Amino acid sequence: MDSLTQIVLGAAVGEAVLGKKVGNKAMLYGAIAGTIPDLDIFASFFTDTVTALEIHRGFTHSIVFSVIFAFVFGWLVSRYETYKEFKGWAWLFFWAFVTHPILDAHTTWGTQLFWPLDLRLAFKTIFVIDPLYTVPFLVFLLLAMFQKRTSKKRQLYNRMGLILSTSYLACTILLKWLAFNQFEKALESQNISYNKLDTRPSPLNTILWNANVETDDAFLLGSYSFFDTQPITFETYQKNHDVIDKYRSLDKMQRMIYISQGWFTITEKDDQIYFNDLRFGLLNTEPNSENFVFKYEIQEKPNTKEIYFIESPKGSRDAKKLMSDLWVRVKGN
Template structure:
């Protein structure tokens, strides 16, 4: 999830564990701990694109990380804070750490919560930024923050924020299932044979859902809004995996295929290959758009080394997509 959401979650967890004894400092340390797992993004400055993608939401988003670093920070803080109970600080940092990847596990990218095991949890029930999750949570956190440390209202407001946000998170599973049923029904009605189906919410909401459908030679992409009245249209994108040729045996290429979980297409333009990660969809709802959210250019040097470089995005595409999403949410 986005940084603001993780700050709010961490602060609320800190308050729930130690707010009565440490007051707003519990929120502060919880908020800090809630952002620490995302420091893995700095890996992109020190390594190649593929390695950075593999690292992201890996070790720092695991239970192992929480168990290793919670006692270290608890020891440091308990040395200089007025409230010096190590055990209490440990639980604050541990739960602030571990709730971060648990929340991220509900997004499309997912997390390696059980690192070092090669298992990425990705429930794909909520977009990385969802105002319906974050804003009510934030309001209750601010209300709690304004109360005295020992106030019953403070605990009530914080508890309500946690309950409402968690309830919404649970609701997204039901919404995902309802959307899945519609996609499955549409495929059956249109006599489309498929190998695999993958659903996810569209940006900023859980009303409009997107689907990737794998067939023998292509992927079908479609959208469904709970306000739709017309059949669901699917756009076909040829896999073109054969364009990789011998590169399919290259270690970097194999790692990228694994990272994309096999949901990718290959395009060739001016003798240059492009790798499109389909898990995150398109930057446009226009028919037959090739403007994928994550598109990588394959550069090959004289020694045969393959480097993936993300294709630049145009900020205007994002603004246009928001307008298109708003119209599409209202139904087809």
């Protein structure tokens, strides 16, 4: 999830664990702990694109990390804070750390919660930014913050924020199931034979859902809003995987295919080859668009047999266009 959401979650968890004893400091340290797992994003400054993608939401989003660094930070804070109980601080950091990846596991990218096992949990029930999850949670956290640490209202407000946000997260599982059934029915009614069906919410909401459908030689992309009155339609994108046959044996290509979980197409434009990760969809809703959220140019290293990937830049104009398209599409077809 986005940084603000993780800060709010961490602060609320910190308050639940230690708020009665240390007041707003529990929120402060919880908020800090809620952001620490995402420091893995700085790997992109020190390594190549593929390795940075592998590192993201890996070790720092694991139970192992939560346990080890809960002891480390708990010990450090207990050394200089007025409240000296190591166990209390360690418990705060553990829960603030571990709830971060548990929430992230509900997004499309997912997390390696059980690192070092090579298993990435991605339930794909909520977008990384969802105001319906974050805003009510933030409001209750602020209400709690301005109450005395021993006040029953403080505990009530914080508890309500946790209950509402968790309940909404649970509802997204039901909404995903309903959307999945609609896509299944559409594929059946259109006599489309397919190998796999994958669904996820569109940005900022859980009303409009997107689907990736794999067939033998292509992927079908479709969308469904709970306000739709017309049948679901699908756009076809050829896999074109044969274009990268010459690169398939290379380590970086194999790793990139594994990261995408096989949900990718290859396009060629102006003598350049692009690797398109379909798991995150498109930056607009135009028919046959190839403006994918995550699109990587494949380049060969001079005088070697190696390749590297360069992510295509995204600008504010792309974001504005996407928001405009989504607002129209959410209201139904």
